Amino acid sequence: MMTCIVIDDEPLARSLLAQHIADVPFLEHRGSFKNALLAADFLSKNQVDVLFLDIQMPKLTGIDFLKSLQHPPKVIFTTAYREYAVESYELQAHDYLLKPITFERFFTAVSRLQVATPKVIETPIPETATTPEHIFVHVNKKHIKVILEDVTYIESIKDYLKIHTTKETLVIKERISHFIEQLPNPPFIRVHRSYIVNRDHITAFTQQDIEIGDIEIPIGGTYKEEVLNILKAP
Known part of the structure; x- marks a missing residue:
């Protein structure tokens, strides 16, 4: 309810x-x-x-x-x-x-x-509880397994998302605001209206952007303060 x-x-x-x-x-x-x-x-x-x-x-x-x-x-x-x-x-x-x-x-x-919306859990969560290791996404009438630790960043293009991994890029029809609900935080951080990044793959960052290898991803003004606080945390 x-x-x-x-x-x-x-x-x-x-x-x-x-x-x-x-x-x-x-x-x-x-x-x-x-x-x-x-x-x-x-x-x-x-x-x-x-x-x-x-x-x-x-x-x-x-x-x-x-x-x-x-x-x-x-x-x-x-x-x-x-x-x-x-x-x-x-x-x-x-x-x-x-x-x-x-x-x-x-x-x-x-x-x-x-x-x-997460279900309310009335019993204590065990200390050994872990975040999900994978999700399934719908691509060309198939449900494809995506290992979350392999995902480097996710890019929104209108009503579609490009999921970039260390092995491939998958394109799915989904809104970024809905998709981020399926991802554990950390390590996934929304840094811009069009981008989600996996913190574990970040190689460098500035006040304006994030680098994942050779890829530069902008930090949106709406997200800047929260993102920089997360990235600067030990």
């Missing part, structure tokens, strides 16, 4: 999303808010798993509201405007739904979110 709230200044949009949420068994609707300020007050006293967040709202936009949250929940943007899609994915939003939002498109988004 995932708890969620809706933030949208349009009453009809709030009503439609509330109905979509009610129709999904694993979602629990905790409230709807006509602006981000009311939602901020609610979130200061309550925790939720998912925000369904409009972008164009009075006083405070959805994007500015998300940037103001120190530990934001998962976010699915709901908007009538296509032009904010790139910025939304830079903020690691899980999806971007264009209004009017059909139930089919809504269900696809929340189903992906359910897969990406």
